[in-house]
Amino acid sequence: MKALDVAGATMSGAERGIPRRGRLFLGRLAQTLFRRAVLMALTLGPRGFVANDRLRLSTLAARLRLEWRTRDVHPWDEALPGDRRAKRFCEQTLLDTEAALVRCFAMLPQIEAIELRVLEPWEPNRLLLAGTVERMDVVTARALSSPAMRLRMLGVRCQIRDGRLEPIE
Numbered sequence: 001m002k003a004l005d006v007a008g009a010t011m012s013g014a015e016r017g018i019p020r021r022g023r024l025f026l027g028r029l030a031q032t033l034f035r036r037a038v039l040m041a042l043t044l045g046p047r048g049f050v051a052n053d054r055l056r057l058s059t060l061a062a063r064l065r066l067e068w069r070t071r072d073v074h075p076w077d078e079a080l081p082g083d084r085r086a087k088r089f090c091e092q093t094l095l096d097t098e099a100a101l102v103r104c105f106a107m108l109p110q111i112e113a114i115e116l117r118v119l120e121p122w123e124p125n126r127l128l129l130a131g132t133v134e135r136m137d138v139v140t141a142r143a144l145s146s147p148a149m150r151l152r153m154l155g156v157r158c159q160i161r162d163g164r165l166e167p168i169e
Contacts, residue, residue: 027109034110035060061112063132064104070096070128072121083163090165093118094147097129097156105135116156126167131156 035057042055070093073080077088097118104114118129133154141153148160159166 027107030108031110034062060110062110063113063115064108064111065115066100066104067117067119068100069119069121069125086165087163090160090163091147093128093165094151094158098147098151101133101154102138105138111135120167128165128167129156129158130168 038060039057042057044055047053073085073089073092077085080088097116101114101116105111113132113134115132116130117127119125120128129151131151131154133156137154141150144150144153148158151158157168159168
């Protein structure tokens with residue numbers, strides 16, 4: 001049985017060894033270090049005889065841009081008829097994309113939004129899924145049962161016809 005982290009994503013073996021409190025601490029530490037680095041970047045040289053002459057950070061939000069090629073169907077499924085193989089590919093791509101998004105948000109607490117592009121695994125690597133997902137939307141969409149609907153609610157565009165994932169570009 002696979003272990004799940006706080007956001008419901010599957011954890012790797014190394015992550016399972018870290019207690020929940022430890023993962024939360026590491027997340028807060030990463031967020032603090034990120035904020036401190038931004039504050040240091042905003043620290044400018046003094047302008048003669050002006051006390052506390054500095055830029056003051058009011059909001060900090062980070063966005064992540066990801067693009068990847070999805071996996072092809074499992075080698076065991078390669079012998080399936082074309083329609084069943086295409087449906088398996090569609091299901092797997094949607095589930096993989098959702099899992100990757102949830103894991104990124106769980107492991108990168110400083111990220112507020114992820115802009116993603118998911119490409120076909122084979123040439124010419126056409127665009128299958130694209131969109132911008134906000135952190136707060138991930139929690140709300142978990143209640144939906146359909147992976148395609150969850151991704152659409154998150155802001156991910158995709159085109160599915162008869163159970164087949166078609167390029168959107």
